[in-house]
Amino acid sequence: xxxxxxxxxxxxxxxxxxxxxxxxxxxxxxxxxxxxxxxxxxxxxxxxxxxxxxxxxxxxxxxxxxxxxxxxxxxxxxxxxxxxxxxxxxxxxxxxxxxxxxxxxxxxxxxxxxxxxxxxxxxxxxxxxxxxxxxxxxxxxxxxxxxxxxxxxxxxxxxxxxxxxxxxxxxxxxxxxxxxxxxxxxxxxxxxxxxxxxxxxxxxxxxxxxxxxxxxxxxxxxxxxxxxxxxxxxxxxxxxxxxxxxxxxxxxxxxxxxxxxxxxxxxxxxxxxxxxxxxxxxxxxxxxxxxxxxxxxxxxxxxxxxxxxxxxxxxxxxxxxxxxxxxxxxxxxxxxxxxxxxxxxxxxxxxxxxxxxxxxxxxxxxxxxxxxxxxxxxxxxxxxxxxxxxxxxxxxxxxxxxxxxxxxxxxxxxxxxxxxxxxxxxxxxxxxxxxxxxxxxxxxxxxxxxxxxxxxxxxxxxxxxxxxxx
Amino acid sequence: xxxxxxxxxxxxxxxxxxxxxxxxxxxxxxxxxxxxxxxxxxxxxxxxxxxxxxxxxxxxxxxxxxxxxxxxxxxxxxxxxxxxxxxxxxxxxxxxxxxxxxxxxxxxxxxxxxxxxxxxxxxxxxxxxxxxxxxxxxxxxxxxxxxxxxxxxxxxxxxxxxxxxxxxxxxxxxxxxxxxxxxxxxxxxxxxxxxxxxxxxxxxxxxxxxxxxxxxxxxxxxxxxxxxxxxxxxxxxxxxxxxxxxxxxxxxxxxxxxxxxxxxxxxxxxxxxxxxxxxxxxxxxxxxxxxxxxxxxxxxxxxxxxxxxxxxxxxxxxxxxxxxxxxxxxxxxxxxxxxxxxxxxxxxxxxxxxxxxxxxxxxxxxxxxxxxxxxxxxxxxxxxxxxxxxxxxxxxxxxxxxxxxxxxxxxxxxxxxxxxxxxxxxxxxxxxxxxxxxxxxxxxxxxxxxxxxxxxxxxxxxxxxxxxxx
Numbered sequence: 001x002x003x004x005x006x007x008x009x010x011x012x013x014x015x016x017x018x019x020x021x022x023x024x025x026x027x028x029x030x031x032x033x034x035x036x037x038x039x040x041x042x043x044x045x046x047x048x049x050x051x052x053x054x055x056x057x058x059x060x061x062x063x064x065x066x067x068x069x070x071x072x073x074x075x076x077x078x079x080x081x082x083x084x085x086x087x088x089x090x091x092x093x094x095x096x097x098x099x100x101x102x103x104x105x106x107x108x109x110x111x112x113x114x115x116x117x118x119x120x121x122x123x124x125x126x127x128x129x130x131x132x133x134x135x136x137x138x139x140x141x142x143x144x145x146x147x148x149x150x151x152x153x154x155x156x157x158x159x160x161x162x163x164x165x166x167x168x169x170x171x172x173x174x175x176x177x178x179x180x181x182x183x184x185x186x187x188x189x190x191x192x193x194x195x196x197x198x199x200x201x202x203x204x205x206x207x208x209x210x211x212x213x214x215x216x217x218x219x220x221x222x223x224x225x226x227x228x229x230x231x232x233x234x235x236x237x238x239x240x241x242x243x244x245x246x247x248x249x250x251x252x253x254x255x256x257x258x259x260x261x262x263x264x265x266x267x268x269x270x271x272x273x274x275x276x277x278x279x280x281x282x283x284x285x286x287x288x289x290x291x292x293x294x295x296x297x298x299x300x301x302x303x304x305x306x307x308x309x310x311x312x313x314x315x316x317x318x319x320x321x322x323x324x325x326x327x328x329x330x331x332x333x334x335x336x337x338x339x340x341x342x343x344x345x346x347x348x349x350x351x352x353x354x355x356x357x358x359x360x361x362x363x364x365x366x367x368x369x370x371x372x373x374x375x376x377x378x379x380x381x382x383x384x385x386x387x388x389x390x391x392x393x394x395x396x397x398x399x400x401x402x403x404x405x406x407x408x409x410x411x412x413x414x415x416x417x418x419x420x421x422x423x424x425x426x427x428x429x430x431x432x433x434x435x436x437x438x439x440x441x442x443x444x445x446x447x448x449x450x451x452x453x454x455x456x457x458x459x460x461x462x463x464x465x466x467x468x469x470x
Numbered sequence: 471x472x473x474x475x476x477x478x479x480x481x482x483x484x485x486x487x488x489x490x491x492x493x494x495x496x497x498x499x500x501x502x503x504x505x506x507x508x509x510x511x512x513x514x515x516x517x518x519x520x521x522x523x524x525x526x527x528x529x530x531x532x533x534x535x536x537x538x539x540x541x542x543x544x545x546x547x548x549x550x551x552x553x554x555x556x557x558x559x560x561x562x563x564x565x566x567x568x569x570x571x572x573x574x575x576x577x578x579x580x581x582x583x584x585x586x587x588x589x590x591x592x593x594x595x596x597x598x599x600x601x602x603x604x605x606x607x608x609x610x611x612x613x614x615x616x617x618x619x620x621x622x623x624x625x626x627x628x629x630x631x632x633x634x635x636x637x638x639x640x641x642x643x644x645x646x647x648x649x650x651x652x653x654x655x656x657x658x659x660x661x662x663x664x665x666x667x668x669x670x671x672x673x674x675x676x677x678x679x680x681x682x683x684x685x686x687x688x689x690x691x692x693x694x695x696x697x698x699x700x701x702x703x704x705x706x707x708x709x710x711x712x713x714x715x716x717x718x719x720x721x722x723x724x725x726x727x728x729x730x731x732x733x734x735x736x737x738x739x740x741x742x743x744x745x746x747x748x749x750x751x752x753x754x755x756x757x758x759x760x761x762x763x764x765x766x767x768x769x770x771x772x773x774x775x776x777x778x779x780x781x782x783x784x785x786x787x788x789x790x791x792x793x794x795x796x797x798x799x800x801x802x803x804x805x806x807x808x809x810x811x812x813x814x815x816x817x818x819x820x821x822x823x824x825x826x827x828x829x830x831x832x833x834x835x836x837x838x839x840x841x842x843x844x845x846x847x848x849x850x851x852x853x854x855x856x857x858x859x860x861x862x863x864x865x866x867x868x869x870x871x872x873x874x875x876x877x878x879x880x881x882x883x884x885x886x887x888x889x890x891x892x893x894x895x896x897x898x899x900x901x902x903x904x905x906x907x908x909x910x911x912x913x914x915x916x917x918x919x920x921x922x923x924x925x926x927x928x929x930x931x932x933x934x935x936x937x938x939x940x
Binding site: 035038039044064075091093098105107133138154 | 498502505506507513516517534535536537538540541542545557558559560561562564565566567574575577584587588591592603607608610612624626
């Protein structure tokens, strides 16, 4: 059923996106410019993501902590590159009550400074290491243009900050997290991602290098979906985090940081959803099944509901006073993966209906079917189908290119990921941005260049994924 | 084993408190005056509290959302009493990057204003009601004197904000939450609480009335531990939250708000802990059991560990290279409710040892005991014992008084809860504060006064609990 509240995504993708966000009640604009109200449906999705990721992080030896929201200006300034990167976009607190502060405080745009300051107090010996902390919180960056979930002045995220005794161990951690994120994106969000290393220009301010996950949206625009940074000793030198190593010599520690944000909700929408509203992978859907009763079918509805609930499938019965058609539409907008319609007339014929959200296919099933197995199997199918569908589309929109003209043509007509070799010079990278807004997404680390630099024609050093981005 | 890092609580209670906080690694001072770093042990405790409370809230029909961190000054000012109450203690953001803001924004000290603004957009008909939202977040209040967990410039909490179509329903919600909190305190935190209504002087700025939970700490000082406010139509009038009622007439909605904070961690410490460190009720302990192996006992340790783990008891083996004595002490400081010591020599005699943290009693058990049942039973005993111990102490420190002189004597020598009748006049209430810092804790709603006002001797209207407070 076409949803009138939602513009077609092939007609106006940007409008479609905000329509879906609004129709599915994920977030609302707030009275504070650039900040959003994350509504109950949106927050439930974030809670599902948190639950899965938090478990993965704890199982890999990470613990949660909570650092202050505010950072004194002097503390922020200790690491030069970081402050340069963030200073233009932080919010400054200058008054506490009626009193002007002696030193202004910024609201954390990220917490490397606070973690490093804390680590400088608690790290003393190699025996204290590694320390693998994470925090769930909100951060503020004073962005000029904002878009729900994708870019806003305040967003929610997790930020991991670890300290290690050796470079090797810290680099391993950086990759462990990259792979953990990749698994989360592919197995739970059903979003295929390309992983690689950011160029010097695109890396995180203050990092030795940044690893990234890059996803492709339905419209061919790339979305940086998560990053994992290796800091080496940059912060430990700036914040004086040293420890007595096994030889009892003082050494600066090795650090990492990494994070994913509520932006993932935006990615979910722009990869899977359609003109009928939200489409959610069953593994991350806060509500997996809705049962719509039609007529006097109380016993059967209750039986199916109990069976699913007892098997830990999240399910609810929509017994509101709306029409069945309205309920179907609402379940579609909200992206409930499986809808079960139990009708009085159908039951008399010994059947009822199961509908899947991803393909909108309706299946008639015998009323004595083992509904738990059926739904579990169906949810597996949906999860796989969403991933495959996204991957096929992503692959079809990934182009190997050898000239700037090709790149230009692609970006202007049918954007996507463009793979092209690059000499490694910043000016070549910047020239692409100037022409069509093309940015490097990541360097493919395990692949060797096979052609000259796509811009200057000199010898290439890297095979790089390029694209236009959110 | 006496812990040298911890001052005796009977010698210097304030010092004992900060010593326990530090020794158990619950929180650390930060570089931001008045803000704390909640360390891994402290945050794990907060996560346990969140998990239990969040489940209770969801089961009673509440959903989580997330409102912005920042509130425009004009929005804050719409409800006069609220702004009067909070304006002296909010932190003001005046710059975004290098640019001065046109309107300054405060960091939320509480979010009535944001929720009300949101509700004014989404509430249209009685069919939209009730809306029962909650959020988990941090808030900032620019306090002058601070103390870890008890009073800090930033703290974590949950704040519930609900809207209802009738006064009756909103008042029911206010009490439902009070009882839910009471159940949480008594059943999980093992802390007995007195519930009642705040006086006009002590109620929340902007509320029609405030209900409160009051707990008594080991030293006889009272701690306001949670509050539930009934707003009537105060905010709905200020923020224009109206709806078409069943008669299709526009009516202002009825609201509530309620919250508990990381202060609960402070309460846990000050009610249960001792000179050896933290003492935690098993139901809220992030780690319930520690196994300390002594000698070559790998098989038995593994068997016990697996059995407990399989029964969803949280357990870890301390196989670090420290001495057993050091491990015992560490487990004590951290408040692990049950310690299992498995020694090579003991095992040869067919026994091992189980120690309970609350009484520090050690029990020898047969090595073929059903350890899961034993530990479950023991944890139930500990949970009950902690509650009973706290209740007996609280009751022994609760005094019925009839003169100001008695109150003075109690506060100066052996503080506690003081029950005394009161005429209801603000000046009588304030005179007690002026003399000995005594404040009303709450009005006992179901009890009638039996004596004249303790201050002025005129006819009393209320039976009131008084005390000195954190």
